[in-house]
Amino acid sequence: MNFNKVLENMKIYEAGKPIELVVRKFGIKKKNIVKLASNENPHGCSPKVSEAISKISDRMNLYPDDSFYELKDGLAKRFLVKSENIIIGAGSDQVIEFAVGAKCGKKSGVLMAKTTFAMYEIYARKMGAEIFRTPSHQHNLNEFLEIYKKHKDEIGIIFLCLPNNPLGESLDRRDVYKFIKQIDDDTMVVVDGAYQEYTRYKDEKKLIEPQKLLKKFSNVLYLGTFSKAYGLGGMRVGYGIGNVDIILALSKLRPPFNITTLSLRAGIEALKDEKFVQTAIKDNFKQMKRYEQFCDEYGFKYIESFTNFITIYIDRDSTEIFDELFKKGVIIRNLKSYGLNAIRVTIGTKNQNDLFFKKFKEVY
Numbered sequence: 001m002n003f004n005k006v007l008e009n010m011k012i013y014e015a016g017k018p019i020e021l022v023v024r025k026f027g028i029k030k031k032n033i034v035k036l037a038s039n040e041n042p043h044g045c046s047p048k049v050s051e052a053i054s055k056i057s058d059r060m061n062l063y064p065d066d067s068f069y070e071l072k073d074g075l076a077k078r079f080l081v082k083s084e085n086i087i088i089g090a091g092s093d094q095v096i097e098f099a100v101g102a103k104c105g106k107k108s109g110v111l112m113a114k115t116t117f118a119m120y121e122i123y124a125r126k127m128g129a130e131i132f133r134t135p136s137h138q139h140n141l142n143e144f145l146e147i148y149k150k151h152k153d154e155i156g157i158i159f160l161c162l163p164n165n166p167l168g169e170s171l172d173r174r175d176v177y178k179f180i181k182q183i184d185d186d187t188m189v190v191v192d193g194a195y196q197e198y199t200r201y202k203d204e205k206k207l208i209e210p211q212k213l214l215k216k217f218s219n220v221l222y223l224g225t226f227s228k229a230y231g232l233g234g235m236r237v238g239y240g241i242g243n244v245d246i247i248l249a250l251s252k253l254r255p256p257f258n259i260t261t262l263s264l265r266a267g268i269e270a271l272k273d274e275k276f277v278q279t280a281i282k283d284n285f286k287q288m289k290r291y292e293q294f295c296d297e298y299g300f301k302y303i304e305s306f307t308n309f310i311t312i313y314i315d316r317d318s319t320e321i322f323d324e325l326f327k328k329g330v331i332i333r334n335l336k337s338y339g340l341n342a343i344r345v346t347i348g349t350k351n352q353n354d355l356f357f358k359k360f361k362e363v364y
């Protein structure tokens with residue numbers, strides 16, 4: 001069968017491998033498997049969220065409130081913006097899809113770092129858009145600017161992933177502002193802040209807030225998610241914050257009821273328990289130190305991380321290390337497909353990290 005030509009250049013997104021697969025394949029007991037592959041919050045989510053959700057389990061017959069009034073109101077208060085500046089997506093992933101759909105096409109491509117979130121490229125290719133990447137793996141704004149100046153008329157969206165998944169680096173806010181000032185109003189700059197809650201804790205200079213972006217720039221779309229620090233990856237709730245005209249354009253592409261009644265409630269309640277989030281973030285960086293010490297002790301290079309995972313360069317074939325760990329029930333990410341001999345490990349709980357260190361020593 002012939003399919004849409006754009007599919008020819010597209011690869012299927014490689015999601016973190018699920019625990020269930022390791023159970024089926026190797027017969028390892030669930031409790032002996034650790035998944036440190038998708039940057040989920042290892043502490044789960046706020047108990048207030050679970051409680052609120054169980055209370056509405058008899059409401060499945062009704063569609064959710066498609067205006068998402070309460071969730072937008074909660075986000076608007078959190079970020080000191082207006083509800084009309086917010087769009088809700090089934091994960092911020094879906095907001096990326098809306099943005100690319102609203103802005104890109106054959107003559108309007110995307111610019112991004114060489115190694116960054118894979119979905120930017122997938123959605124861009126779907127629109128038949130051209131992909132421009134910087135030579136450096138990590139974000140280098142001089143390189144971004146150079147390419148932008150050369151191909152101004154061919155670039156519809158610039159993606160800045162701060163902190164960057166899968167490498168963990170981030171940029172100082174001042175440099176980001178300086179960069180965006182040099183971009184035309186008609187080019188959208190997407191600041192993907194999926195991990196900004198972590199950055200805020202680690203280094204205030206790198207904190208980027210949507211309300212500040214909104215005040216300064218009319219062409220910026222900020223993306224946030226409940227999947228990471230809030231521990232709601234399974235619920236699929238994310239959001240975009242930007243100028244009203246951007247939000248209205250993206251809204252034309254939003255299917256009705258794009259998040260579920262349960263997801264909606266989860267997001268609303270999650271915003272009310274900041275303490276849960278902060279406790280988890282604090283533990284994340286405490287555990288991160290152990291990874292840094294581990295790397296120093298064994299002589300592995302790593303990228304300083306401003307988020308909830310760490311990228312470690314391996315001096316052997318990273319695929320081999322990945323496969324061996326996988327067989328032992330430790331699921332991480334192999335970065336070979338990005339052209340890096342490295343692994344990305346999500347920071348787990350103390351016990352999960354203990355298991356990683358133990359198994360890593362065994363296989364290495």
Ligand SMILES: *Cc1c(COP(=O)(O)O)cnc(C)c1O
Pocket residue numbers: 039090091092093094117161164165192194224225226227228233236237238
């Ligand atoms: C996880 C992630 C997202 C979106 O996740 P959703 O679960 O779709 O909200 C977006 N950008 C980056 C960089 C991510 O790591």
